[in-house]
Amino acid sequence: MNIYACIKQVPDTEASILVKDGRSINETNIKWIVSPYDEYAIEEALKLKEKLPGSKVTAICLGPDRVQNALRTALAMGADAAVHIECAALLDAHNTARALAHVIGADKEFGVIFLGRQAIDDDASQVHLMLAGELSLPAATNVLAFSCDGQKVRVEREIGEGAREVIEMPVPCVVAAAKGLNTPRYASMMGIMKAKKIEIRKVPLAETGADETRNRVRLLKLSSPAEKPQGRVIPGEPAAVVQELVKLLREEAKVL
Amino acid sequence: MANIGLYIELKDGSFKKSNRELLSLARKGGHAVHAVVFCADVQPFLEEMQGVQSVIQVTGADLAYQPERYARTLAKVIEEYKLEAFLGIYSAQGKDLFPRLAALLKAGLVNDCLAVDLEKRQAVKPVYSGKLLAEYQVEGERALFTVRPNVIPVEPAAGGTPQVKSMTLDAGEAKARIVEVIQSASRKIDLTEAEVIVSGGRAMKAKENFSILEDLAQVLNAGVGASRAAVDAGFATSDMQVGQTGKVVNPKLYIACGISGAIQHFVGMKTSKIIVAVNKDPEAPIFKKADYGIVGDLFTVVPLLKEELKKALG
Ligand SMILES: Cc1cc2nc3c(=O)[nH]c(=O)nc-3n(C[C@H](O)[C@H](O)[C@H](O)COP(=O)(O)OP(=O)(O)OC[C@H]3O[C@@H](n4cnc5c(N)ncnc54)[C@H](O)[C@@H]3O)c2cc1C
Numbered sequence A: 001m002n003i004y005a006c007i008k009q010v011p012d013t014e015a016s017i018l019v020k021d022g023r024s025i026n027e028t029n030i031k032w033i034v035s036p037y038d039e040y041a042i043e044e045a046l047k048l049k050e051k052l053p054g055s056k057v058t059a060i061c062l063g064p065d066r067v068q069n070a071l072r073t074a075l076a077m078g079a080d081a082a083v084h085i086e087c088a089a090l091l092d093a094h095n096t097a098r099a100l101a102h103v104i105g106a107d108k109e110f111g112v113i114f115l116g117r118q119a120i121d122d123d124a125s126q127v128h129l130m131l132a133g134e135l136s137l138p139a140a141t142n143v144l145a146f147s148c149d150g151q152k153v154r155v156e157r158e159i160g161e162g163a164r165e166v167i168e169m170p171v172p173c174v175v176a177a178a179k180g181l182n183t184p185r186y187a188s189m190m191g192i193m194k195a196k197k198i199e200i201r202k203v204p205l206a207e208t209g210a211d212e213t214r215n216r217v218r219l220l221k222l223s224s225p226a227e228k229p230q231g232r233v234i235p236g237e238p239a240a241v242v243q244e245l246v247k248l249l250r251e252e253a254k255v256l
Numbered sequence B: 001m002a003n004i005g006l007y008i009e010l011k012d013g014s015f016k017k018s019n020r021e022l023l024s025l026a027r028k029g030g031h032a033v034h035a036v037v038f039c040a041d042v043q044p045f046l047e048e049m050q051g052v053q054s055v056i057q058v059t060g061a062d063l064a065y066q067p068e069r070y071a072r073t074l075a076k077v078i079e080e081y082k083l084e085a086f087l088g089i090y091s092a093q094g095k096d097l098f099p100r101l102a103a104l105l106k107a108g109l110v111n112d113c114l115a116v117d118l119e120k121r122q123a124v125k126p127v128y129s130g131k132l133l134a135e136y137q138v139e140g141e142r143a144l145f146t147v148r149p150n151v152i153p154v155e156p157a158a159g160g161t162p163q164v165k166s167m168t169l170d171a172g173e174a175k176a177r178i179v180e181v182i183q184s185a186s187r188k189i190d191l192t193e194a195e196v197i198v199s200g201g202r203a204m205k206a207k208e209n210f211s212i213l214e215d216l217a218q219v220l221n222a223g224v225g226a227s228r229a230a231v232d233a234g235f236a237t238s239d240m241q242v243g244q245t246g247k248v249v250n251p252k253l254y255i256a257c258g259i260s261g262a263i264q265h266f267v268g269m270k271t272s273k274i275i276v277a278v279n280k281d282p283e284a285p286i287f288k289k290a291d292y293g294i295v296g297d298l299f300t301v302v303p304l305l306k307e308e309l310k311k312a313l314g
């Protein structure tokens, strides 16, 4: 089976993000990582490949030149091939999905496509289901458990309050990973060496039919939210402190 | 004035609290509001929906949630009623349904909105896990939005009784089928909609110790959350994780017990109205972010707090 993992490169979770010129972020000193949920996507793709002999995992990332590092990470973890959709512009979810669909749809033997449940930069939470829409595929998001016999997929997804939906769908299909699906492997030294030798296929955005001018959602402005004023520590012995706290929660904060 | 549609979400047949937030948002500005409800009997909900122009009741032989059928039905409603904007809750179901709907309609969608301007079709949402806010413009014939729970102030339902209209559930093929819904053994409070949350970190030391948080939560009618360290150590389940790779929560009161306050945890709970931290290390970063801090051992403080609250809340 030709398995795909769509991954996005995002700022490290520790990074403090500052606005530059109102519509973009200051990228100096930012360390870039594979979006955490997309690591689960890569891991699940690799596990499926191990289960179905003869399979191949391709990682795809759309973005500027720096995203090749994210693809190298996927290759070092064990992906067999990588595609870089070259795009420096800001695309909305429809356009991103269109570009991904163009690359994957050109492969007549694609099987399961893994993504993350959301990318932790724009937190849009929609590229997966739009990709499914573009390719007319069944899909499940927020997936915590996955199994596949090559023809059918069965997943469990979290729906809140500790409840799960069990979903069955045929291959090909789209699966968007949540935390808890698996534990992503670390790249081995050998994997890193091997990854260096694999050529990343480059696809210019213009070839994919995606185009910034077709964005349905346009970013107008980025801003920093108001910071919370520093709070205070309530001094005293535990018994007195909790008494004071309850009083404050009632009378000052009015949340009880 | 525009034609605005709302997806009214039911949970086990009852009206979700966050629907009131949607209704409050939509009723403002004198728009013609159309609320869509998938149910066999809409009467019990009409009082909540006063002031909307019409309630579109979707009926069918099997109304259980199936995402493809629901999305196609909503797409049809939106087209038939010429709805220019369509709103839902950013809930587990909203996250599943709205992007499908956007794909079917080729419409722009902004998820997780904190504010929506229905006139201009603009919305503000958190990005970079809430480190920044983004303002978006939706272009095209129609705009879709999902709204973060607990953000929009609720105003009491007022105005005339809506007209009830009907629509039949799409019964076409569903390629991805929900074959079963597994409920958790203990019915938990949904953290993303909880008004009060008690959370534990690595300091809880063992799974069993979470029972002291559960006892406190019971007094407060709160949900129980956890840090990633607590989840990774197996003290808590992954659906309890709050933070950048867990849930983003927005309660009135968040009580963090034995949690250091790492940025990845903070971004998941920082919009809580009031944050209380219990930590034995006075230097813990969480104290910089908490409205009220208690320096002490959680194993002493939490049970005392429970007793004190029991007294106070009667
Ligand atoms: C990509 C990525 C994503 C992440 N996503 C998340 C996420 O979604 N959510 C999340 O929470 N973290 C996340 N993290 C992890 C985060 O960086 C922290 O490691 C984690 O939040 C720490 O959890 P903690 O505060 O429970 O543990 P610690 O940092 O170990 O803190 C334990 C605290 O308990 C205090 N303590 C110890 N004993 C007691 C006692 N008896 N009484 C009172 N206090 C006591 C200590 O003083 C300490 O402050 C992520 C990290 C990365 C790299």
Ligand SMILES: Nc1ncnc2c1ncn2[C@@H]1O[C@H](COP(=O)(O)O)[C@@H](O)[C@H]1O
Pocket: A006, A007, A008, A009, A035, A037, A038, A041, A060, A061, A062, A063, A093, A096, A114, A115, A116, A117, A118, A119, A120, A122, A123, A124, A125, A126, A127, A128
């Ligand atoms: N630029 C991109 N390149 C590849 N995959 C992407 C890209 N953007 C989003 N995705 C995938 O879509 C998922 C959901 O992203 P989003 O809708 O932006 O929250 C991510 O977790 C990725 O798997």
